[in-house]
Amino acid sequence: MAAERVQSVDRVFRLLEHLADGGASLSLSELAQRADLPMPTIHRLLQALIGQGYVRQESSKRYALGPRMIRLGDAASRNLGAWVRPHLEHLVQEFGETTNMAMLEGTACIYVAQVASSQTVRMFTEVGRVVPLNSTGVGKALLATLSDDEVVEILEHTGMASATAHTITAYPDMLAELGRIRDRGYAVDDCEQELGVRCVAVPIAGLPFRAALSVSGPSSRVGPDDPARMAPSLQRVAADLATAFGLSEQDGHKATARA
Numbered sequence: 570m571a572a573e574r575v576q577s578v579d580r581v582f583r584l585l586e587h588l589a590d591g592g593a594s595l596s597l598s599e600l601a602q603r604a605d606l607p608m609p610t611i612h613r614l615l616q617a618l619i620g621q622g623y624v625r626q627e628s629s630k631r632y633a634l635g636p637r638m639i640r641l642g643d644a645a646s647r648n649l650g651a652w653v654r655p656h657l658e659h660l661v662q663e664f665g666e667t668t669n670m671a672m673l674e675g676t677a678c679i680y681v682a683q684v685a686s687s688q689t690v691r692m693f694t695e696v697g698r699v700v701p702l703n704s705t706g707v708g709k710a711l712l713a714t715l716s717d718d719e720v721v722e723i724l725e726h727t728g729m730a731s732a733t734a735h736t737i738t739a740y741p742d743m744l745a746e747l748g749r750i751r752d753r754g755y756a757v758d759d760c761e762q763e764l765g766v767r768c769v770a771v772p773i774a775g776l777p778f779r780a781a782l783s784v785s786g787p788s789s790r791v792g793p794d795d796p797a798r799m800a801p802s803l804q805r806v807a808a809d810l811a812t813a814f815g816l817s818e819q820d821g822h823k824a825t826a827r828a
Contacts, residue, residue, distance in 0.1 A: 580606060581614055585634070588624065590675035594631035652813070656806050657684040657782075663802055666786035669694060671707035673779040676723045678708045686786065703729045703743060704736045706758035706770030710781035712743075713750040714772045720747060735761045755800035756781075760788060769796035771803040775811030782807050 587603045588595060597615075601608045615632055618624035622637035657668040661684045670682040677699045694700070702708035703724060712720050721740055729738045737743045750756045758768035768785035782803050785791070791799075 577614070580604070580610070581618065584611065584614055584618070585623065585638075588632060588634050594627055594629075594633040596631050600632065653682040653810065654684060656810050656813075657682060660684075660782075660784055660802060660806055661686060664784055664786075664799060666784050666791060667694075669707065669783045669785070670773075671700070671705075671711070671781050671783070673711045676702075676726045678702050678705065678711060680707075681780075701730060701732065701762065702727060703738070704732045704758065704762040706756045706768035706783045706785065707781040709746065709750060709756040709758070710770040710772045710783070711779050713747045713756060714774075714779055717744050717747070720744065732762050733760055733764050735759060737761065753797075753800075754804060755796065757796045758783075758785070759793070765789075767791040767793075767796070769799050769803065771800060771807050773807040773810055775808075776814055782810075 583604050584600060587600055595603070597608055597611060600606075600611050600615075604611060615624055615626075619626055619635070622635045625633055625635040627633060653670050657670065660668040665686055665688060667686045668684050669680055671678055671680050673679075678701070680694050680696055680698050680700065683694060683696055700708060702712055712723070715723070720743070724740065724743065729740075729743070730736075731738050737746055754771065756770045758766070758770070760766060762768075765788050766785060767788040768783050768791075770781050770783035773780045773782060784799055784803060
């Protein structure tokens with residue numbers, strides 16, 4: 570019975586993740602195909618989730634995340650920001666520029682934490698904002714953690730819109746750029762998302778989700794040679810975050826065992 574309950578929980582979370590990745594809504598058959606589960610099983614689990622408010626069924630009979638997920642998402646976002654903030658503050662103190670953390674959610678790159686520079690002219694991005702993958706430092710750092718086939722699949726879905734004359738908009742050019750990012754260990758947004766802004770970003774390995782850190786500032790202060798100078802510090806903080814997350818998980822497991 571315990572194994573069956575664990576399996577049901579696993580399936581519930583898989584369905585919720587597929588709904589999150591599916592955009593606006595998904596049909597029962599689309600969920601069955603993505604989750605590789607029988608439709609009667611999915612229908613039973615969805616009815617339970619609908620009853621709790623975590624999923625809603627539209628008039629079209631398609632399914633989407635329900636309003637009760639908002640509270641969980643807000644709480645998770647606040648907790649993540651509180652956990653990450655001290656690490657980001659170290660980078661702001663070192664470089665004097667705004668530091669961000671972003672995550673890959675399905676095909677979306679979302680800022681989940683930020684510590685702003687104290688300088689008068691500074692970069693600012695709202696936490697929760699979705700930004701392009703092809704023109705941002707964090708976006709390219711996240712793409713570099715995927716295989717080329719996965720990258721193309723995602724970019725075919727999101728498109729490769731041009732934000733400035735420097736934006737990469739062709740698949741071969743992007744794959745070549747990602748190869749360079751993997752080799753050197755960091756990504757650079759060289760006025761590709763916004764003219765006059767330069768950003769350096771690194772992926773965070775060792776987390777159960779894909780995430781990246783970045784430092785960004787005016788190109789008048791963050792020069793062409795600065796990303797290579799900043800990257801080792803970002804990589805050190807990324808490693809510290811992965812270690813801290815692992816310790817937090819172990820502490821949680823210990824607390825559960827004691828209970």
